[in-house]
Amino acid sequence: MTEHAPIVLDIAGLSLTADDRRRIAHPLAGGLILFARNWADRAQLASLCAEIKSLRPDLLICVDHEGGRVQRFRTDGFTHLPAMRAFGELWMRDAMGATDAATAAGYVLGAELRACGVDLSFTPVLDLDWQEEMGASRSTVIGDRAFHRDPRVTALLAKSLMHGLLQAGMANCGKHFPGHGFVAADSHVDIPVDRRSRKAILADDAAPYGWLSSSLASVMPAHVxxxxxDSVPAGFSRIWLEDILRGRLGFQGAVFSDDLSMAGARQIEGRTVTYVAAAQAALGAGCDMVLLCNQSEPEGGRILDDLLDGLLAARDAGQWRPSDASEQRRLALLPLAPPPSWDALMTEARYLRALDLLP
Structure with missing residues (x-):
């Protein structure tokens, strides 16, 4: 039977508990996502990541660490990175300088995380900045997380940031396909609906995914x-993931579902579905991995156990088929080389120059 570890889960605290270790050892656990609650300082984070890797060297350690208001680690030497809109604003004054600054930001972001043992940040945001143009009627959950309203500028700045990540030995994840910036509702608490035509979305919000299809290592679809x-959110839609993203746009990398605990993830065609059913729907639509976040504390993590064991039972019953291609795409996101130590990074000429270039 094909080994395929598609579930990205979370942990509650600063170190692993016995339950965390048990879940990490589960055959369907393929990744772990960290949050601010898992951070005290660099030494603690490095120790946590080292323990995770001692148990599962192949486990993908992830974080949402974009800059601006979405940056999980902010103290003990971590650079406060600007929101991505700052690079779009710099573009309007100095386009070439903005691309260099975005590369610098990607390098600082990736190098600092890698020096502490983190494998992947879910960045860059490829959503367009409709809020700047249309005000509060458009997405506040995206807002200044987006580079720019123009998809061409967004693609160029994102590619520059991804180049910096690559220099730091880190892969990337473009989100939220095909675009979350046009809708006002927040998919964490609601089910956003974008009523534009396929032609309009592909010509505008989704355009960066086609232009970056050979540069993107992974993509996260929107719960929109x-x-x-299609009548279902993009992360559950074979039309969006297989026909458009992989077929029309030529994307070859990994696809992560967004967090299955979000309101937009468990309402499918008017029905509230279980986490296991949501995971099966996402995997069946073309996702390679599914995230379930912030469930390690409620009821002792019962929901995480239910998903791990429920999806395993579905596999054994033939209701879900593991994919060797998906597993290979997951493994391809792991860094290829060990990172420098934090102390070595602090004196590295490229890192010091990158700090000087940040807006």
């Missing part, structure tokens, strides 16, 4: 419904 294309 685009009813003129």
């Amino acid at each position: 419904v685009y009813p003129k294309v």
Whole structure:
């Protein structure tokens, strides 16, 4: 039977508990996502990551660490990175300088995380900055997390940031396909609906994914419904993931679902589904991995156990088929070389120059 570890889970605290260790050893656990609650200082983070890797060297340690208001680690030497809109604003004054600054930001972001043992940050945001153009009627959950309103500028700045990540030995994840910036609702607490035509979305919000198809290592779809294309959110839609993202746009990397605990993830065509059913729907639509976040504390993590064991039972019952291709795409996101130590990074000429270039 094909080994395929598609579940990215979370942990509650600063160190691993016996339950965490048991879940990490589960055959369907393929990744772990960290949050601010898992951070005290660099030594603690490095120790936590080292323990995780001692148990599962192949486990992908992830974090949402973009800069601006979405940056999980902010103290003990971590650079406060600007929101991505700052690079779009710099572009309007100095386009070439903005691309160099975005590369510098990617390098600082990736190098600092890698020096502490983190493998992957879910960045860059490829959503367009509709809020700047249309005000509060558009997405506040995206807002200044986006580079720019123009998809061409967004693609160029994102590619520059991804180049910096690559220099630091880190892969990337473009999000939220095909675009979350146009809708006002927050998919964490609601089910956003974007009623534009497929043609309009592909020509505008989704355009960066085509232009970056050979540069993107992974993609995260939006928990947004685009009813003129499909009746289910993009992360559960074979039309969006297989026909458009992989077929029309030529993307070859890994696809992560967004967090299955979000409101937009468990309402499918008007029905509230279980976490296991949501995971099966996402995997069946073309996701390689599924995230379930912030469930390690409630009821002792019962929901995490239910997903791990429920999806395993579904596999054994033939209701879900593991994918060797998906597993290979997961493994391809792991860093290829060990990172420098933090102390070595602090005196590295490229790192020091990158700090000087940040806006």
